Amino acid sequence: MLLKTFGWSFAVTALGLVAALLYGGWTGFGIVAILSILEISVSFDNAVVNAGILKKMNAFWQKIFLTVGVLIAVFGMRLVFPVVIVAISAKIGPIEAVDLALSDKEMYEQLVTDAHPSIAAFGGMFLLMIFLDFIFEDRDIKWLAWLERPLAKLGKVDMLSACIALIVLVVASMTVGAHAHQHGGVHVDKAQTVLVSGVLGLITYMIVGGLSGYFENKLEEEEEAEHEAEEEAKKSGKPVTAVAMAGKAAFFMFLYLEVLDASFSFDGVIGAFAITNDIVLMALGLGIGAMYVRSLTVYLVRQGTLDDYVYLEHGAHYAIGALAIILLVTIQYEIHEVITGLVGVVLIAGSFFSSVVRNRRLGASGGERTGSHEKAEVSSGV
Template identity: 85%
Template sequence: MVLKTFGWSFAITALGLVAAVFYDGWTAFGVVAILAVLEISLSFDNAVINAGILKKMNAFWQKIFLTVGVLIAVFGMRLVFPVVIVAVSAKLGPIEAVKLALNDKDKYQQLVTDAHPSIAAFGGMFLLMIFLDFIFEERDVQWLRWIERPLAKLGKVDMLSVCIAMIVLLISSFTVATHAHQHGGAHVDKAETVLISGIAGLITYLIVGGLSGFFENRLEEEEEREHEAEEEARKSGKAAPAIVMAGKAAFFMFLYLEVLDASFSFDGVIGAFAITNDIVLMALGLGIGAMYVRSLTVYLVRQGTLDDYVYLEHGAHYAIGALAVILMITIQYEINEVITGLIGVVLIAWSFWSSVRRNSRIAAAEGKATAPGEKAEVSSGL
């Protein structure tokens, strides 16, 4: 199971490290290895969120996610995206931007660093909306009930998450954006840039999320129509087939996954410049990391890990919220990538531990139940 799921990741790792040695010796080998670990640590929460969406899709679209999706993630976000940033911010043509990335690495790094406020605002707003929509949704399973229960009640107010996101964006535009960090330690006023980029991130989320939600609702209607057929299958002793997304529904969920991955990759791409400004080594290292994130996503789906450890998705969403806040703060202040990665790892580890404790309590309660109709009270959260 492990080899089948992670086989391509192992192969890409070997090829990437060998390519690094041929490109610039053993020093490049070490840089690529560090970048791969950085990408995995920063994107573990991405894998958990992806798994929650991917498990609703059929085998064909899961395969598309692992093939076409990987090409988009590795070559699009880890190689093309940094070049596009430079081309747009410096008003250069794509060919000139590529030449700059290969021949003048210091200038290239400077331009990407100077474009960070707009990147952080776009990604921060997109990720913040994901967190807010999750935390304001009423759900049966709650992890931190003292937070989630009152927020779920507030979530009944229409468009509350959008209003809060806009407030955060406005506050950021008139605080951290007025002293945005630039290359060399300088600070400039980027309020307008941050405001426009943040609105673009918000609009992107609303469009992609809205379309995927629309087709997901269509799928639920189809599930209801097929409910009787499932009941008949159960009565005849056959396993009822799970309804999974296909067609337009799966396409828009796939699109949503790719935009989500793009938002998660912002901090990895920017953080990579703390290690190297060589675009080739960056693409190799981050590309290897992206492959493991993809494989981990599929592993979580096939193992049913999210069903067994029910708080993992909660922990991942809290990590998303933390990352969104960190991205907005980094518009003015530098935050070490180790801190960013550790916050996500700690939150997910905490949610995993809470899930294990919950499962142990349920098992113990079921073992103590003696009367046939007796029901044990088991806490569903902290």
């Protein structure tokens, strides 16, 4: 079961790490390994969400998601998107960006370093919005209850996430943005660049969230229409055209999944710039991670264990929040990529072990692991 589900991921990992070793030596090998772990850790919640939707789709659309969807995820978001980011931020053409990345790494590194304030501000604000929207939502399951309970109460204030994000952006533009790190170790005033790029990051988050909500609403409408049609068919004695309706609903499911995947891909792609500017190593590391996210989605669907480790989603979002702050700090200060990569791993590991302890405690007391029975006992006690 494990080999069948993760076989392609294991194969891609072996090929990717060998390619990284040949391309960048042991340093390249280490960077790709860290990027892979980072992508898996920050995208675990994406796998959980995907699995919850994928299990509703028929075998045909599941196969489409795992084939066409993989191509979009790996080659579209993890390979093309980083090139587009560099091209836009450095004001050069995409072809020129790829050519510089492969043929003139020193010039490419200089362009990326000089463009880093705008990249970090854009990505930092996008990731910060994901984190804030998560922690301000009232959830039955709480990991750090002492922190999440009061934040959930504050989250009842409309537009609080956007207000806090804008305050953070203004402060960042006036502090680290005013002394942005540039190629050669010099510092220049990039306050306006940081401010504009951060606002664009917020706008992008709102657009992606709006599209996701649109497809989710369309999906609900299709499912409701399908249910009504089935009821009408039963009353009139006519055959139910379930295939056509299921296909239409599944199509919207597929679109919704791709928008969701794109939104969760931003954090891994943007976060990768905090670890390396090498487009080849970035594509290898994020590609490996994306394959594991897809395999993990299938595994969760087949095993039916989506709710076993309930704090993992919390750990992933705390990792996203930490990465957002790190990106903003790197506008002025250099932070070693090992520290950046390990922050997410530590938070994910902590949430995993908290989930294991909770499951053992509930198992010993004969309680249910998840569900409405847990509303009185929803935290790990941390």
